[in-house]
Amino acid sequence: MNTAPEHGGNMLPDDFQFTQSNLQDYLTCPRRFDLRYRQRLQWPAVQTAPVQESERRMKLGSDFHYLAHQHALGMPLPALTALAENDPSPELGAMWRSYLAHRPTELSAAGVRLFPEVTLATVLNGWRLAAKFDLLAAQPDGRVLIVDWKTNLRRPRSDRLRARAQSRVYPLVLAKAGESLLGQPVPADAITLVYWFTAAPADPEIIPYGAAQLAADESFLADLIARIAAADTFPLTDDDRPCRFCAFRSFCERGDVAGPLDEFEDDFAFDDFDLDWEQVSEIEF
Incomplete structure (x- = not known):
């Protein structure tokens, strides 16, 4: 039996930053948070099977995000459409056509300001909380749209989406730190995710936002961050279903075989595959 301790032995480094991703990891399984972020354990296991299809979906999601990002920056539409339609995967062209036909109308409104792939950060309980936005769209009337592109195989259930840490972190960080980017305060009731x-x-x-939800989210996230920062034990989740899609499942003796990709997206992985944010500009409140 694996006798690894439930805690990492070291406190979080002073420069640790909380994000929706690592908070969701903790909510899903405290042990996963410990192994991934405190112990920084590299465990060679795939999350889903088949591996080639998982990698293909990852590239497809990344390619779509690139096209949407370039469009928001003002790259000519014909050039982007040619890239999508000439891609070896016909799915990218289909995604792009759907994007052009159904993207939020606010993104093309007169006077709108678009901010693609920008990071904002605030502080809760003395810890940095950062949000990496796919796109912020500031309307002339002061309303701000947070747009998050999802390339899942299927649309996740609404209740599960709204329960994700992302649905709390993104609007809160924008409300707290948006003035640094937009040059004016961003009231909670002006935000829509x-x-x-x-x-x-x-x-x-x-998902419309408001002052009451902001207060609730701030209380929830501040308490969660304080609990994580003070913890010295990180127990394994009692629910072993997410373990099928966790890279640490064999380390924790929760199985050796990766779960199927279609179930992964349906049940536990509503966030797109991780993108490379190392070069994304950052503005801190």
């Missing part, structure tokens, strides 16, 4: 799906382009998840 939109999850847009290539698998359901006409059915985005639209």
Whole structure:
């Protein structure tokens, strides 16, 4: 039996930054958070099977994000369409056509300011909390749209999307730190979070925000961050279903075989495959 301790032995480094991703890891399984972020354990296991299909989906998601990013920056539409339609994967062209037909109308409104792939950060309980946005769209009337592109195989359930850490972190960070980017305060009731799906382009998840939700999210996240920072034990989750899609499953003796990709996206992985954010500009509140 694996006798690795439940805790990493070291406190979080002073420069550790919380994100929706690592907070979600903790909520899913405290042990995963410990292994990934405190112990920084590199464990050679794939998350899903078949591996080649998983890698293909990862590249497809990355390519779509690139096209959407370049479009927001003002790259000519014909050039982007040619890239999509000439891609070896016909799915990218289909995704791009769906994007052009169904992307939020606010993105092309007169006077809108688009900020693709930008990071904002605030501080909760003395710890940095950062959000990496696919796109922020600032309307002339002060409203701000958070758009998150999702390239899942299927549209996730609304209740599960709204329960994700991302749905709390993104609007809160924008409300707290948006003035640094936009030059004016961003009231909570001016914020709307939109999850847009290539698998359901006409059915985005639209989540309005407000002062009451901001207060609730700030309390929840501040308490969560304080609990993580003070913890010296990180127990394994009692629910072993997510373990099928966790790279540490064999380390924790929760199985050796990766779960199937279609179930992975349905049940536990609503976030797109990780993209390379190392070069993304950052603005801190």
